[in-house]
Amino acid sequence: MPAPVRDVRHLGDFSATPRMILITALALPIGAVAAGVAWCLLRLIGLVTNAVFYQRVGTGLVAPGATDHPWWLVLLAPVVGGLVIGLMARYGSEKIRGHGMPETIEAILMNGSRIQPRVAVLKPLSAAVAIGTGGPFGAEGPIIATGGSIGSLFAQFLHLTADERKTLLVAGATAGMAATFNAPLASLALAVELLLFEWRPRSLVPVAAAVSIATVLRHPLLGSGALFPTVGDLHVTTSTYLLCVVSGVVSALLAVVATGLVYASEDAFHKLPIHWMWWPAIGGLVIGIGGLFVPQALGVGYNVIGAELDGSIGLGLVAGILIVKTLIWALSLGSGTSGGVLAPVFMIGGALGTLEAHVFPTVGPGFWALVGLAGVLGGVMRSPFTGVIFALELTQRFDALLPLLIGCTTAFALSVLLLKRSVLTEKIARRGYHLTREYDVDPLEVLFVSEVMSEEVLELRADLDVAAAYEALGDPADAASDWRQQLYPVVTDDGELLGLVARADLLEAGSAGRGSTPVKDLLTVDRVQTHGDQTLRHAAETMAVHGVTTLPVVDRDDPARVIGLISLPQLLAARRRDQQEARDRERVLRIRRVAPAGR
Structure with a gap:
């Protein structure tokens, strides 16, 4: 039987409205300010690093371990930085603790995208202190939190919805x-994969506009070239792709270990019999001890990442970086200090x-470092x-696209099988919240009302009284009687719809002895309805907005004619079909073997 032909011209691929243009216009100045904030934070980190480790005034980014420092400075500088952060968190805002992205996600999902103004000021200051005194963190987490705070504060001064505030955040x-x-493209991908929790033009277009203007303004502020430029040709063979799978597996295992260390450290700090204000100082002591062994593990470490990607780093140093950086980053991050995760993950x-x-065949300068970087990033985040x-984008090594895709996807696949949550979402779960990062098409968006509605509708004449309705409908206690219908259309002699009577109202009138009351006097004031060519999602949203569980389905061309009823049980039909498609296994095609006659 052929599928019914419906007029679906009222439906579209996307649900964008002209308001998207307004939100995009608002996002442009936010993007410009965020670019300035990024520049200021990087300069602030440089200022603190130069003052603490080199006793000079300067704002250029320098590595804490680039030259020899007194042992006591390497050991104590992170401790002092931790004390300052603890005081800022205790007497300023506890929201500055952590690496930025979980706090941003929490604000989006649980707080209507509202962030306190003080966070916008204290977060970059705390990050500058943490990283500038040797903390093995990245600047990107605090910049994300600060940029998000600016977007949120700007939105809070305007008359916007929570979804629009989320977009600007x-x-x-x-x-x-x-x-x-x-x-810019990686930032937009992060928005879709981690922050927006939707794929809709209403949010994607404004975010893309903000990212674009920020990148344009970055060029005169911080330069337009790749952050870690690479040179030399790649000689990729078939075996290279297979080894990328192996690299992805190892990267996933390292990501699992690093994530476990972060939260084992957090658990250990929670067991300490002292106030959390002192925890960052203890984390700073761990950083200082690690810095005594491998000073290059301190700070953001862009110089070390660059050396890894151009192949100029020594084997002994890289082994020390892998061990010490992983340990001091994971253990100190669990103390509740302030710093990001991306740059440390890049280095690790x-x-x-x-x-x-040193084990795999040579492909090109820094090739395996690049594959490992992407793999660990995919596994951790x-x-x-x-x-x-x-x-x-970090290297502009676009000829490595396929190897990176293989390695990163392998790490991602193994990571999601081994761990329920990432280093970012585990922190949210520990606060009693849950979020899912799986996106799929809503099954309610696929089915139409006409496919699941009940077409056997009992209508009541307008001149019928309550007593006659009771007699016609049967025993209310009988589950098989017509009382199972939730709503009853009330029509004239000509079949024109006047309104609806709820079953509950009929029962209440009958039990109150109002048998002579005409059913037309019980009509609901707000007549909510839907159409057969609407999606089930539209019907569900209509029910939610108006607080009803049953809707009359009327003819679009003749709204006075009821053609069916849809209630919550019918909405579950789409969910059941979605579950069946995910659960039920079947063989669709079969091979038929035709044998010669007589055999």
Whole structure:
């Protein structure tokens, strides 16, 4: 039987409205301000680093371990930085603790995208202190949190919905990230994979606009070239792709270990019999001890990442980086200090790949470091597209696209099988919240009302009284009687719809002794309805908005004619079909063997 032909011209691929243009216009200045914030934070980190480790005034980014420092300075500087952060968190805002992205996600999902103004000021200051005193963190997490705070504060001064505030918050967050790394596409991918929790033009277009303007403004502020430029040709063979799978597996295992260390450290700090204000100082002591062994593990470490990706780093140093950086980053992050995760993950993944380069065949300078970087990033953050695109934009090594895709996807696949949550979402789960990062088409968006509605509708004449309705409908206690219908259309002698009577209202009138009351006097004031060519999602949203569980389905061309009823049980039909498609296995095609006659 052929499928019914419906007029679906009222439906579209997307649900965008002209208001999207307004939100896009609002996102542009947010993107511009976020670029300025990224520049200021990087300069602030440089100022603190120069003052603490080199006793000079300067704002250029320098590595804490680039030269020899007194042992007591390396040991105590992170401790002092931790004390300052603890005081800022205790007497300023506890929201500055952590690496930025989980706090941003929490604000989006649980707080209507509202962020306190003080966070916008204290977060970059705390991050500058943490990283500038040797903390092995990245600037991107605090920049994301600060850019998001600016977008949120700007939105809170306007008459906007929570979804529109979310869009502007994410616009500021990703714009700051794009300005930091000169990676607009990776920043947009991160927005889709981690922050927006939707794929809709209403949010994607404004975020893309903010990211674009931030990247344009970055060029005169911080330069337009790749953050870690690479040179030399790649000689990729079939065996290279197979080894990328192996690299992805190892990267996933390292990501699992690093994630476990972060939260084992957090659990250990929670057991300490002292106030959390002192925890960052203890984390700073761990950093200082690690810095005594491998000073290059301190700070953001862009110089070390660059050396890994151009193949100029020594084997002994890279082994020390892999071990010490992983330990001090994971253990100190669990103390509740302030700093990001991307740059440390870049360094750790690059170190793993550099070690693999001493075992795997040579492909090109820094190739295996790049594959390891993308793999660990994909495993730690569980954002494979972000990992691949980040690696490409950071190095502009676009000829490594396929190997990166293989390695990063492999790491992502194994990571999601071994761990329920990432290093970002586990923190949210520990606060009693849950989020899913799986996107699929809503089954209610696929089925139409006409496919599941009940077409056997009992109508009541307008001149019928309650007593006669009781007699016609049968025993209310009988589940098989017509009382099972939730709503009864009330029509004239000509079949014209006057309104609806709820079953509950009929029962109440009958039990109150109002048998002579005409049913037309019980009509509901707000007559909510839907049409057969509407999607089940539209019907569900209509029920939610108006607080009803049953809707009359009327003819679009003749709204006075009821053609059916739809209630919550019918909506579950789409969910059941979705579950059956995911659960039920069947063989669709079979091979038929035709034998010669007589055999």
